[in-house]
Amino acid sequence: MVGLLEKRPPAKSSVLPMETIKHSEEMLRTALISNHKDFIDMYQKYTPNVKRFLEEGFKANSILFKPIELHSKSDWILSNPEPKQDFYTYYTNSHRKTPVPGKNIICIQIIGSFGDSETTTNTYIHWLKEYCEAFFFGLEVKFQEPVPVSHTGCKFRINKYSENLQIHTGGILKYLKNSKPKDAFCIVGITMVDLYPQDSWNFVFGQASLTEGMGIFSFARYDDDFYTMNYKGKLKVKQSVASDDYSVFDAYYTPSITSKLLLRSCKTLTHEIGHIFGLQHCQWLQCIMQGSNHLEESDRRPIDLCPICLRKLQCAINFDIKERFKALLRWIEEDSKSDPLVQPMLTSHKPTEAFKNWKEWLLQCLQYLEE
DSSP states (O other): OOEEEEOOOSSOOOEEEEEEEOOOHHHHHHHHHOSSHHHHHHHTTSOHHHHHHHGGGGOTTOSSOOOEEEEETTSHHHHSOOOOOOHHHHHTOTTOOOOBTTBOEEEEEEESOOSSSHHHHHHHHHHHHHHHHHHTTTSEEEEOOOBOHHHHTOOEEEOTTTOOEEEEHHHHHHHHHHHOOTTEEEEEEEESSEEESSTTOSOBSEEEETTTTEEEEEOGGGSTTTTSTTOTTOOOTTOOOOTTOGGGGTTOOOOOOOHHHHHHHHHHHHHHHHHHTTOOOOOSSSOTTSOOSSHHHHHHSOSSOOHHHHHHHHHHHOOOHHHHHHHHHHHHHSOOOOOTTSOSOOSSSOOOGGGHHHHHHHHHHHHHHHO
């Protein structure tokens, strides 16, 4: 069954005085550990330092984990009521999927170009690959060879409001299903071309089939200029394009790979793959798994998981929590490892300026885990 993961309007609606969602320590403790004896026993297998770190989320004045803030009536929680998913609900869900031997690779398919050259696209792919391997620590991430839009055979159109090209999600998902490797836990398509799921919709950021372990997500609207008159991806509204004339994508505009765009891409990619692992939208604490209805709300989300969602992912992959944080920190501090895919490197280093606050947060987490 195909379901929309992220349906978002193009802009925010009315602004509210900032509010916070504060849960009691008892509620957060139950969400993380559970009241069931076998789940409590399972939790006790963590080391004292890991338990102390996870339970930092219970503290009202925690420096690591903050309550969710609401800024607008269109924020996700207010406009999309959903049941909360605690660890017990996640673990006992018979439909959730986890990697198993022989089916444990995260595959990512680039559709169209990223940046202004093949080398820029390959460099960007390599950064995302290394980031995902740190985030989903212990799993291998493979990027399929990038393909042009024409290769997918999907429908496309010119959006009459934003005047940019859009590709149809249903055709992309069909292509991904047919090209999913047998050893893949999931396959995710990413593109810089805007998406639409059906003719009556303005746009969608992403669509996925959780049962099939696949999804397609667009970073097009993460360009700072997308909603301005300066956006270079606009086409002439009256321009007519034949339904099979994919040449219109040959010189399609893609934004420069900035630090902010890299940050947004990392956040979106890991959030959406998190859904394929069975993690639902987080309503406990500020977390990368929070839903978002607009770019400002997405930008407010932290880049990593709250303790409850971290325990869910750790249970699915069985990684060492401290080693995962070290891997994420290395990704920020070090340039990419050599890879024949990225030769020659036109970009001298990863643009990680936008990750500065997150680096400081990772160092604080490691202090808790190493004391």
